[in-house]
Amino acid sequence: MPNFVKVEVQDGVAVVTFMRAEAANALSVQMLHEINEALEAIHDDRSIRVVIVTGDGEKAFCAGADLKERKGMNEGETRKTIALIGKTMNHFEALAQPVIAAINGVAFGGGLELALACDIRIASNTAKMGLTETALGIIPGAGGTQRLPRLIGIGKAKELIYTARRLTAEEAYQYGMIEHITQPEKLLEQAKELAYEIAKNAPLSLIQAKTAINQGMQTDISTGLQIESLAYSRLLQTEDRIEGLKAFQEKRPPAYRGK
Known part of the structure; x- marks a missing residue:
């Protein structure tokens, strides 16, 4: 069985990397289970003071739900998977440690919802993001309709959700969706600098x-x-x-x- 989640710990900082670059780091059922197992271990490890989550490669942070996998599911399986995605987003938010999302590429739908469940967001200047669900006949169902308005305000969030608009990193920064933008090659370095600045505190x-x-x-x-x-x-x-x-x-x- 392939491993879709890699966890590296150094000096009190855990870097969680999604390892499905060939599938735009989309959230398959197996990957969701692996993420939750990793988060449970991190939550209970008091030597880990800060967490960074990112995607493998430069193209995608996380493309959200694995829609190819979902095509083969019946209604019951689909509902179960949607609930698992929501649980996973809540798990990121509920981690004891501060969590930094290092958005290295596209973060659409559930991918952006995952980033919204983190505490701080840093994006590559090549990243693109948006809650695009209304264009697919659904709505953000993993916290997007709740976390985005709390982060950027109700009016702006409604506009972005209703239009399913895809934003550049600069546009996302202007909306207040992300805290920092950096060059792709400096993304992880900058995320770690911030993590270590946090980790030195109690x-x-x-x-x-x-x-x-x-x-x-x-x-x-x-x-x-x-x-x-x-x-x-x-x-x-x-x-x-x-x-x-x-x-x-x-x-x-x-x-x-x-x-």
Whole structure:
């Protein structure tokens, strides 16, 4: 059985690479299962502080669902696969660690929905992306109708979803869909630079900050502030908090252990 997902870990940063370049890194059922297995292992590994997800090659980050595979499915199998795709996007969002999407090529439909489930997005200047489902008689069904409006605003998101418009990296940046654009050959390097900048900070703080932001964005400001307070309080008795204060007083870099 071929492996469609590669995971490499170095200095606390895990790089997850989709390895189906010949199929535009489309999400086959086997690939979806491999992704979820990899994410489960990463979630439980506290030595991993930041995750980068990218695609093999320069043509495609992820083309979304494997429509060729889906042609051979009956209705029940199709529904099951759609649910698995949604679960996979949620899995990226629910990872304890911050996740950076390094968008190396096309990211249409489910491919863009996957990137939207990540925390930060960096794209090659040759990348193209869009939620193109309405052109195929469906709608974004793996979080796109919910995550895109929260990221760029309702009006802009409606326009992009209703038109099924395909955007260049520059256009996506102008919409606020991605945070950085870079040259193709510098994409992974820049993603790693950002990852290491994040990874040097206290891992438990990163986990609680992500929890506070993600959960707080789903509610009103008053409830969000309570969520923030609870997340903050979980850090008060940690060894890392004490280490951070000591390092500041001693004017040295902190040595965080995730405890």
